[in-house]
Amino acid sequence: MSYIETHPLQHSTILRIYSEKDEIESSPEYQRNGGIWTPEKKQLLIDSILNNYDIPKIYFHQYTREDRNNSGKVYSIIDGKQRLETIWSFIDNEFKLSDDFEYQDDENIRLAGMSYNDIAQEYPKIKIKFDSFVLPIISVNTDDVDLIEDMFSRLNEAAPLNSAEKRNAFGGDMVKAIREVSNLGLFTQKVRFKNNRYQHYEVAARYLLIESSNYESSKLIDTKKVYLDAMAKKYKSDNLNLVNTFKQTVTNVIQSMETVFINQDNLLRTQGIMVVYYLLFKKALHENIKINRIDLQEFDERVKNNRRIAEGNYEDADFELLEYDRLSQYGTNDVSNIRERFRIISENLGI
Structure with missing residues (x-):
């Protein structure tokens, strides 16, 4: 009988996941396409991370050793592709914080309109805090990829999948x-x-x-x-x-x-x-x-x-x-x- 098991992924900081992104398949066949978030929605996610808000869980399919050898990948994204792509693109300086961003830990610190590199230069401690944010990633193990596809569909039932x-x-x-x-x-x-x-x-x-x-x-x-x-x-x-x-x-x-x-x-x-x-x-x-x-x-x-x-x-x-x-x-x-x-x-x- 097929099985499916889940557990939190350990040490899943933003910096670690970014450093391992080449080992993550972001577009498995069951995924929807990326790149459809608005700039405002991307900025809101980074705002939430910098201000210590919880963000929704991200789900990874953890490959078997055989699958890793065949693909060179360790994980594929079941759910959370848009969130990860947004985080990665912020680190790559592809967009900046909104012009009305407020840093709630210290209202005297002005991060509005800043890029990731700007923050690294002006406020290195905040950059380290961002890098150290632990992403709520759930690792999924299964011997049946159809269960992964079913899980993706179920996770997105409340989202606007067409x-x-x-x-x-x-x-x-x-x-x-x-x-x-x-x-x-x-x-x-x-x-x-x-x-x-x-x-x-x-x-x-x-x-x-x-x-x-x-x-x-x-x-x-x-x-x-x-x-x-x-x-x-x-x-x-x-x-x-x-x-x-x-x-x-x-x-x-x-x-x-x-x-x-x-x-x-x-x-x-x-x-x-x-x-x-x-x-x-x-x-x-x-x-x-x-x-x-x-x-x-x-x-x-x-x-x-x-x-x-x-x-x-x-x-x-x-x-x-x-x-x-x-x-x-x-x-x-x-x-x-x-x-x-x-x-x-x-x-x-x-x-």
């Missing part, structure tokens, strides 16, 4: 396939929207859902959270060959898309269009039809121009293009919406 971040914590074969698809060039080079909250994972999951539902029922279904989550759970294990088949089909379509779109393509500016384009390129591949970017660009311009025409005189506008425009704004994960937009763009492009 659907893609929660799904990423499920683990398993399908989640791994989602990650791998999201690393293809379409996402790393061509799309304009960022992946700071796993937006690329979300689109990749929708593509795989199209293929899994096609296999199961030969039908297109809603690409909503409930169906994406169900897919990730259903194909978590024992269906690796099927998952790889879905992934290969998706990869083939994506590679076709990559030859048409340019880097940071304005046509790929939102997630809402991505499923429609996928279906369009899949159909073109099946029927051996070549899609060129000029046609897609011209269609996009016709939709925009038609919107302007409707603003001046609604009766002069093309109804189907207006409907495509409307559907592109609302309910883009509804199967009826996807089908209708796919029909309109297909007919306009002659595909």
Whole structure:
């Protein structure tokens, strides 16, 4: 039977953890992305440490000796990535204390607006106090990484994890396939929207859902959270060959898309269009039809121009293009919406 054990990490001062940060994996697969805290939130954390406030617990997964030999890492962060990255970036002088910072131990000491280096030069004892602050780190030992992923999901249940971040914590074969698809060039080079909250994972999951539902029922279904989550759970294990088949089909379509779109393509500016384009390129591949970017660009311009025409005189506008425009704004994960937009763009492009 699998086990999971926890205990406080000894001697976990800020300076020690900073000195060992190369031995800490900050982005295990179940983690959400870093770098999304506001400057004000970062400053508040450093304020709390300097003024001796408690901060929330940080959880580390302690690797086995074998895992250490393979990865060169001793720990990975289960929860607390943003806090650690904030502390490390303060030490690296990437931001300063807020302009209204007050040092509560001695109101005569003015640290407002100071960097870590400023404090080290002007108030070395306070710098030592900061370095010696003991971080509340809990070490987790387990023989089953799925328990780690489950723990991460549970720890963040009260935090604003979005659907893609929660799904990423499920683990398993399908989640791994989602990650791998999201690393293809379409996402790393061509799309304009960022992946700071796993937006690329979300689109990749929708593509795989199209293929899994096609296999199961030969039908297109809603690409909503409930169906994406169900897919990730259903194909978590024992269906690796099927998952790889879905992934290969998706990869083939994506590679076709990559030859048409340019880097940071304005046509790929939102997630809402991505499923429609996928279906369009899949159909073109099946029927051996070549899609060129000029046609897609011209269609996009016709939709925009038609919107302007409707603003001046609604009766002069093309109804189907207006409907495509409307559907592109609302309910883009509804199967009826996807089908209708796919029909309109297909007919306009002659595909």
